[in-house]
Amino acid sequence: MSKLLEDAVGELSKLPGIGRRTAMRLALHLLRMEAADVGVMTGALDRFRNNIRYCSLCNNLSDEEICPVCADQTRDRNTVCVVEQVSDVLSIENTRQYRGLYHVLGGVISPMQGIGPSDLKIDLLLDNVRRGVIREVILAIGTTVEGETTQFYIARRLAEVEGIKVTTIARGIGFGDEIEYADELTIAHAIHNRTIVK
Amino acid sequence: MSKLLEDAVGELSKLPGIGRRTAMRLALHLLRMEAADVGVMTGALDRFRNNIRYCSLCNNLSDEEICPVCADQTRDRNTVCVVEQVSDVLSIENTRQYRGLYHVLGGVISPMQGIGPSDLKIDLLLDNVRRGVIREVILAIGTTVEGETTQFYIARRLAEVEGIKVTTIARGIGFGDEIEYADELTIAHAIHNRTIVK
Numbered sequence: 001m002s003k004l005l006e007d008a009v010g011e012l013s014k015l016p017g018i019g020r021r022t023a024m025r026l027a028l029h030l031l032r033m034e035a036a037d038v039g040v041m042t043g044a045l046d047r048f049r050n051n052i053r054y055c056s057l058c059n060n061l062s063d064e065e066i067c068p069v070c071a072d073q074t075r076d077r078n079t080v081c082v083v084e085q086v087s088d089v090l091s092i093e094n095t096r097q098y099r100g101l102y103h104v105l106g107g108v109i110s111p112m113q114g115i116g117p118s119d120l121k122i123d124l125l126l127d128n129v130r131r132g133v134i135r136e137v138i139l140a141i142g143t144t145v146e147g148e149t150t151q152f153y154i155a156r157r158l159a160e161v162e163g164i165k166v167t168t169i170a171r172g173i174g175f176g177d178e179i180e181y182a183d184e185l186t187i188a189h190a191i192h193n194r195t196i197v198k
Numbered sequence: 199m200s201k202l203l204e205d206a207v208g209e210l211s212k213l214p215g216i217g218r219r220t221a222m223r224l225a226l227h228l229l230r231m232e233a234a235d236v237g238v239m240t241g242a243l244d245r246f247r248n249n250i251r252y253c254s255l256c257n258n259l260s261d262e263e264i265c266p267v268c269a270d271q272t273r274d275r276n277t278v279c280v281v282e283q284v285s286d287v288l289s290i291e292n293t294r295q296y297r298g299l300y301h302v303l304g305g306v307i308s309p310m311q312g313i314g315p316s317d318l319k320i321d322l323l324l325d326n327v328r329r330g331v332i333r334e335v336i337l338a339i340g341t342t343v344e345g346e347t348t349q350f351y352i353a354r355r356l357a358e359v360e361g362i363k364v365t366t367i368a369r370g371i372g373f374g375d376e377i378e379y380a381d382e383l384t385i386a387h388a389i390h391n392r393t394i395v396k
Contacts, residue, residue, distance in 0.1 A: 001266070001288060001291070002250065005246060005259050008243055011239040016224070016227050026214070027246065028283070028285060031247065035248055039244060044208075047206075048203060049231070049233050063202050085226070086226060090199060
């Protein structure tokens with residue numbers, strides 16, 4: 001087998017969710033692309049890996065010292081939404097419903113994986129909150145055991161700070177989901193926290 | 199959203215079978231890799247795309263003018279196995295059962311996609327066969343309509359050449375497949391071409 005092909009396939013199959021068969025398919029696809037376009041792609045990946053930074057205020061990915069959200073003076077600086085990871089920011093931004101700031105933890109507390117509170121950007125969040133402009137902290141963290149632990153820990157830390165509201169995003173049956181297939185905890189929670197229609 | 203991230207995700211999502219969500223997951227994975235390792239990966243892809251060649255004898259991917267299979271003097275030069283694409287060579291090589299040469303067509307005849315016989319390396323195959331060392335041509339092409347058409351066309355062209363045998367790989371029920379789920383044509387073919395056990 002060609003060494004060049006072997007190297008390309010070997011490297012691609014190091015990516016998560018990409019086995020050797022998929023890696024082979026991707027490598028052969030590169031041959032159908034213009035060489036210049038492959039260069040554009042690999043260049044974008046190298047630039048991303050080498051030049052990306054973390055926003056010094058919210059820990060989101062950023063091209064500059066301060067990310068576009070934190071730098072945007074039209075955003076609501078009284079509200080901060082705490083999320084686990086960068087992709088959560090994008091999911092929420094895509095809704096176009098939220099105009100506050102974000103805070104990216106960079107993970108959740110997981111004793112199994114050796115991730116403690118000090119490995120997450122929780123102190124930075126507390127610093128931001130204590131600076132005194134934030135009035136509400138929305139906790140938008142996943143409902144795994146680790147997520148719940150993290151949420152509990154952050155809520156307790158925030159309890160020390162006077163004059164701020166702490167909320168969590170609503171749990172319930174998702175749009176398009178069938179009640180039949182929802183788990184009991186979710187259904188119980190959805191009934192308990194029902195909203196008034198009329 | 200960060201421009202660097204947007205560019206990386208945009209480029210990755212141009213690959214087949216990779217949507218924006220998967221592209222995002224892959225891009226974020228790059229941040230967990232060492233920058234040097236990302237460089238090794240992108241370097242391997244660029245080198246592959248820029249330096250790969252097609253073997254001038256069999257049209258397989260190759261680092262040199264002649265591919266390792268054609269260059270290997272221990273292989274059986276009397277037999278050539280005709281396949282649609284490069285990945286088929288690898289599938290057959292992985293069985294370690296075949297010691298002859300290959301011939302990669304680079305596709306199949308498909309009037310729908312505007313691919314005619316002249317777009318495939320059929321003339322090169324005929325040249326190789328006419329050179330006189332080959333005694334058997336094995337047609338190992340898929341059983342799609344296009345594949346069957348291609349096989350029929352090549353068999354007809356090879357009929358002009360004296361003293362060679364032309365075969366196709368056996369069609370039948372695959373190991374691990376249930377007869378129950380096989381289509382009628384395959385079952386009919388498998389019964390018609392049954393092999394003697396005792």
